[in-house]
Amino acid sequence: MAMEITQALLAAQSPDGQVRTAAESNLKQFQEQNLPHFLLSLSAELVNEQKPPESRRLAGILLKNSLDAKDSFRKEQLTKQWVTVDPAIKSQIKEALLTTLASQVSDARSTASQVIAKVASIEIPRKEWQDLIGKLLANMTTKETPASLKQATLQSLGYVCEEVSPSDLEQDQVNAILTAVVQGMNQAEHGFEVRLAAIRALYNALDFAQTNFENEMERNYIMKVVCETAVSKEPEIRQAAFECLVSVASIYYGVLEPYMQTLFNLTANSIRGDEEQVALQAIEFWSTVCDEEIAIQEECAGADEGNSVLHFRFVEKALHVLVPVLLETLLKQEEDQDQDDGMWNLSMAGGTCLGLVARTVGDAVVPLVMPFVQANITKSDWRSHEAATFAFGSILEGPSVEKLAPMVHNGLDFLLSAMKDPSSHVRDTTAWTLSRIFEILHSPSGTIIDQSNLPKIMTVLLESIRDVPNVAEKVCGAIYFLAQGYEDAGSASSVLTPYLGNIITALLSTADRADASSNRLWSSAYETLNEVVRCSNIPENANMIGQLLHEILKRLGQTMELEIVSTDDKERQSNLQALLCGVIQVIIQTLNGSEESLPVILQSADQMMVMFLRVFACHSSTVHEEAMLAIGALAYTTGQEFAKYMPEFYKYLERGLQNFEEYQVCSISVGVVGDICRAMDDKVLPYCDGIMSVLLKDLSNALLHRSVKPPIFSCFGDIALAIGEQFEKYLPFVIPMLQGAAELSTQIECTDEDTEEYVNQLRRGIFEAYSGILQGFKNAKADLMLPHAGHLLQFTEAVFKDKNRDEGVTKAAVAMLGDLADALGPNLKLLFKDCTFHAEFLGECFQSDDDQLRETATWTQGMIRRVLASKRRCVWVVYHRMRCVFVCFIHLGGFSVAEWQRFASFGRGFIHDAFAWDHFSVAKVHLMVIHV
């Protein structure tokens, strides 16, 4: 029943755009009209040996894309679609896929194995396609199976292991897979292709081998085979074997000990002499061991002695041999390595590993590295000099300041003079080393930089910033960290004041340099400028920063005049505008911290806003994220004045809120709504209908990135707090959303940290929304929230009981409880009496180290107590007032009997109405009246 689609598939790859588009739309139409047959036709194409490889390949890709997507929502949709396809059709498709593994065409085989894994990832967790593993393994055990089928089969097994979670396979299936894979690695029996596929499959299967690695015999066998494979004659296979060892080090650190001697020899030999791609993996093995031991040490740092985590100190034990091996790699630089940021070679990997070793063992690394530094740093060839500097820079993090400070003191002058070395490699690494020194060792209270060496450091840096772009970029980094050392340092930051003018000038001209190959240097310059602004002493430098603001605004104006011909031009303009808006944002944030400097921003507010609007206007579709951030900062600073910009700004804000495709932009726009609400208060009201409808639309949009949802909920709270009772009309839409999200948050399974964090964020957003609404309604419309109080308490209790709850949620939840009690008052008395968790919850908060949390909890406790005590007080007050009145009338006298009766009955009725629902009987009221 499959349709003939070869022509369409070929046409969809045509160089002729028109043909291609037509074919693509035909295929799409087919897919939409009849998905099962579309999939079936694709699989028929893929399996058919008569068809051209190109159409088969595309068929495979389309098939794969119909089963899986990066976007998690889309993926979910595709999964649902596949599950609903007629089982007969599905089984035909799967049969075709398995058959394709035996194809002569390698492309077809490899595509088929990927598609098999995708189907498996859907079906195996659902306990379907249970015979898949058996069928695949049968390919391996049959004698006459051709090598190509074995290779494709191993590949499939590897991919299946990659896609499926270990818990979805039975142990005997895992055993069989491991057996098949390990047999596939047998050098005597199999050729290159099969062995390569086998070792790669093993890499994916390692996660499944938990039980096997616990068993010493099985573990010994697997390790033996991998180690043997690591010395195979083909470098690709050796590389894959070392990749397995890296993975073993990370997953099974605890069982490595018996093999470490062998592994050390293997890796050391490989690092010294093997081909680069293999040696890199051998270095990676040690970097991974460092990662594990650093993690263990961090874990132990917080725990008591004698905890159960095994720490073998492999790095420390191997230190004397490992460090020299790594130092050798530093001398294997490449000529052009400084030109490419993503460069990864022996020297980079070696230095990176050395840095991790230093972090793992601390002081112990220093005496092993310093002789190498001293021996090489004065040599005239650039490799020795650069390697020595790189070695020194690499070990700055980890050892104690006491250990490093003397050496840095002694070496600083030398490093500064090396900024004039003829080799740009040496200058590049020297500048990087300086930036590391400033980053790690420099603080206002430290001794690395003082009045005696600061002038020289500044002179050298301001001169070297004019060096070639790659060096200038590192110098920017050095200035960045030099300034950062004075962040939040109060008056100590005055030390930089004499240099500030020159630093700003130098950075501005660096940002103008035409010789930069990419805009990396510009962005380094502007971003360093940001840090310099953040760390400068305000108000001392408020005027200078004010001048900088004018210069940046001027530059932003100039970007609008750039000639835009190509998309590259457009991108450059956009990047530049982003950087400049970033600087403005930082200037606003820095200056609004003090009363003295605030006028500097307020004077330029109009001008800034005009610029931001122009930035928005020159990008037709997207909204400029950085400009949005800057506007948020400006709104906060201008307060109610911001209202005058709203009519113009609103359309861009709305555009930003609607931009769910670029979720960062959307998320930032949502944040800006909060800033605006806080700035404008109820003046934001005229825009609220628009904003709310976009936000509600966003929330119901399944394609919206989930990370934007929590901020939208918080934003509801911001709006409600700003407009108070006017929020009422949104309640019918907002409450169901909040309740739905609350329910969802209790249903999501927290399988990983990301999900856990998301659930926490979501809940925090929900609580913040309720807090804002309750506070906004408190004075006039609190009753509207009464029907939701029960649900809210239940939800809070569920959150309280969740062991994954983080501090942020705790705070928001406790605050919301207080708001609930505060806003609804005695109406909640029975509810609060019935649910007792709040006492326990508050008790937990009082144990916290967080002052703010304890303070909030105290407040909430007060609010709840007030609710619980509410009636008693009323009794008192009413009782007392009544007595006052009665006594007074007795004194006044002159009432007729009828009037007395009316009064007495009023008193009774009045008190009866008020307290009828409690134990306050009419008889007692009567008694009281009589008593008077």
Add this chain to the structure above:
Amino acid sequence: MAPPPDHRRPIKRAAISDQQRRREVALRLQADRRSDAQNRARQLASSVLSLGPEPATEPEVEPEQEMSEASGQLAGRSDFDPVRAARLRGPEVRKWFARQLMLPEWMVDVPPSLDRDWYVFPRPSGKRCFVVSSNGTTISRLRNGSILHRFPSNLPNGARAKDVSGPASSYSILDCIFHEPDETYYVIDMVCWRGYSLYDCTAEFRFFWLNSKLSETGASDPPSQYHRYRFNVVQIYECNLAGLQASYSGQVPYVKDGLLFFNKHAHYQAGNTPLALVWKDNVCSQYVLDTDSKGQIPSQQQVVLELQNDGNLTTSDDPPVALGSLSRDLIAQSGLRVGNLVRVAIKDERMRLVDGKLDLGELQLVGKTNHSRAFADTYSKVLFQHAARHAPLRIEDLVASIQSNSSMDNSQALDVEMEG
């Protein structure tokens, strides 16, 4: 050459990329400001208002009454709006402070168990004020919220001198009466001490704390350069016969203005409360009957009431009690606006009960009150003043009540039932 493995970060990387940092900073600032805005709304922290974890800023809520009355009244009530509290400036700060004091009701009836549950002391004559010491200065504010003095004192953090205990920002709040003749602050209650809130503590505890803590500071020392005014504690008595006698006729270093009664178990509570009572007669006070704006005792009782938008004239109780009304014509004629405090005279024979409510009958508009006046009279004051003119509650009544309490405890038994 291939890029590094995904998770491996090269050590010699570009040092900085701060777009993400800016984004994070912006998000953090937004979160902080949201939490600030909400917290300020909760009055947890506000530069001018820090009054401890549970500032009793809300006027007392009496929901049972509200339910029985029109719920629309809720909105009209002069509730303190917490959202605005965060942004208080100048006059609003005064207004806010004006609501912080615990205001005794007037005693028109002797409470049960006076001798067991109450304290008594002679009230110093003078200006009732809140004294706040914090950050090296001391500020006193009158009941209408305006500043009386700003001065250095020996109270904790009350002067720019080194104070060894606790952070400079921690504040202390005292409820005082400033007695002009000897320029002394007589402390009648303690609300916060070194940042520790006493709002939730019983009067018994507050007085204990006041007596033990104030003497530690040297606040009662004679004035000096860093201690402009002396703070004295008022002698507080158990309200038994001896205590009442001592308060009523004993010698005190200040001019007496009636007696104050505090219920021992009551918390400090802003606004009017029946758990603190004031009583006076001609022996212990020069001013038993209210004077008019010229300082004369008028022939007819005059009452200060607040004009509501329905023309009703109400007391400053919470909720307000309407005691009469003005016609639209009269309001228009006299140029009064909603919220104005007006002084009215009562024709005694007209005061009567209508449908269970006190009606002052035809009110005679005397005029607007002077500017510094912040509140209308309370219901209990109107009654007390009326009683004072006709059938005053005498010291003998108080004595008799104490004597009868010790012999026959029936009203106390009733009280226990009531609290259930």
